[in-house]
Amino acid sequence: MAKKSALLQGNEACAHGAIYAGCTFFGGYPITPSSEIAEVMSKLLPKVGGKFIQMEDEIGAMAAIIGASLCGHKVLDATSGPGMSLKQELMGYACIAEVPCVIVNVMRGGPSTGMPTGPSQSDVMQAKWGTHGDHAAIAVAPASCQEIFSETVRAFNLAETYRMPVQILVDEIIAHMREKIVFPEPGELEVVSRRKPEVGPDQYKPFDPSFGDVPPLAAMGSDYRFHVTGLNKAPDGFPTTKAELVDAEERRQIRKVNDHAAAIEKNEEYLMDDAEVAIVAFGISSRSARMAVDILRGEGVKAGLFRPITIWPFPEKRVAEIGRQVKAIVVPEMNLGQLIHAVERSTKGSCILDGVGRVDGEPLTPDQIMDKVKEVL
């Protein structure tokens, strides 16, 4: 029997992906251009016995999903730049309290209200450094509606595996574009749930590093009861100012991502084997970049595309190798230079590097990218 398929918007695909991943709780607040995710979740969740709540603001939505996750649910929230800015304090809370959650940011221009119905890719650095303090970040950036579905599932897997917030960065074009989606069968995509305690309630410590860099998380309301705080804490979850405990906690929470970067990273390469010029692009810009590569190849230019699907942690090692392989790297992005900083940090001046940005609410065209490639060569 043929698999079920549908013509879906990116935002709709995201909601369906969340249900596939086992999401049972959505907390949100309406904001263009992400609102369809909430709309579809409000329809789908009651069907599977899940809960949808529209909160009073974006901060409340983030708080509600963290609370629900502590009670054992897989949770989702969706927003756009201004809402993402409001959530940042609680993004930090989810980091330090190590609470799995998935947050979709359908990017629009900005700062502030910007262009609510226009596309943008200008929250790349916010996704890494939006909340205060030292913290690790995981963000994925799908480039098609089908990929939004599968990357939403992967975002849940990453959140549950590493016990932390994971962001899905989508631009408005893909969020509102309709493409054919083929629904994976149950079991076809891997679905991961958080690790449960391996000791009894008497021995359980919610941040016990002896169980590895990602300690198991019990559900509140189960046989385990524990304390959670946004303060720096000891392995038992209670606040501490002991230097060695604070240092160990902070370093573990960075290490749990850095040491597993290879497992978290996901990239796509197109005609990179013999490439002399690489285009590094993500999301919607990578689709223009792919076309640019095809046209350039037709013109005899050995161009290739490197597309990070996981944006954070950034694939530094692979991009460093590419920097040594090619003469030049071009980074097209719908902002005035964000991802290019990560590329520059990775390549360390080993090749020519230039960016091409667009912030007028229109997508980058293959021509704009090709012009930049020809300029740098």
Add this chain to the structure above:
Amino acid sequence: MGTPRIEIIEKYCKGCNICVEFCPKHVLKMDGFVAKVDKPEACIQCMQCELRCPDFAIKVYPA
């Protein structure tokens, strides 16, 4: 009614004086910054000191 046992947990007492001032029978007094039982025989076991101690530092065991 016999004399109850009034226990002051000195390591918890912060010397706020609430128990001393609100005791209707002046059973307690301050000794420096710690409450002390002064006249246990006057205690009527109203429990107000135990109820109002913010620091979990008083227990009244009725006779």
Add this chain to the structure above:
Amino acid sequence: MTFDYEKYIRPGKLPHIWCPGCGHGIVMKGLIRAIDKCGLQKNRTAIVSGIGCASRLPGYVDFNTVHTAHGRAAAFATGMKMADPDMTVICTGGDGDGVAIGGNHFIHACRRNIDLTYVIMNNHIYGMTGGQFSPCTPTDAFASTTPYGNPDPIFDISKLAIGAGATFVARTTAYHATQIDKLITEGIKHKGMAVIEVLDCCPTSYGRRNKFRSVVEMMKQHKDIAVPVTAAAKMSEEQLAGKILTGVLHKENKPEYCEQYAKLINKVQNPTSK
């Protein structure tokens, strides 16, 4: 009877961090007695707070406890209650945390009539940050940021809760220790949003700046101005000037949020059943 608070206090956590004379300890004891009276199971009870002196309460008590971010207790608690509607979820916190930075979450939790019990310790000040004025600092009172007297009018937390839709609203003071557990007990048993406002004393940051010589003087003032709602009904407007009403101020039965959502799920899953 001697009450065994240790049964509910986490081992090794006392003495608490609160200043000498701070009433938060009195409220915590009242909360513990209320939980004991209600016979709640530790594993099936959650205490959720924001940030501030009063919000340090959950760290001491042996339940599922979440010390969240400033002002967000009601929103975290809403998510937890929705996630696990059979769990008892109690919020604790101060006036600034609850109705200034957390005001939006507070009024919307009241509006939803979600089955939370919110114990709000109103000591009229931001204590932890050094005594800045809160929305509950009386007009003309002194705080570290009102060196010339407070120009702001205040929020009446209980009226705010009633206006926003909470279906059980009660008020007492830290002086009235036995009334604290009585009202919290009633709040926990009430199906819907219950707000218990406890007028509390901060001798360190509020009393000191406002000519109170001791916490005892502050508590005596609360004793003097408190009028039970039942007694107030027989008093004139002049007699009630400067007084505060205590006891159950508002109680009604309205659909509870989680029950409404459970009905919604049932309707979606069984479209033909009526």
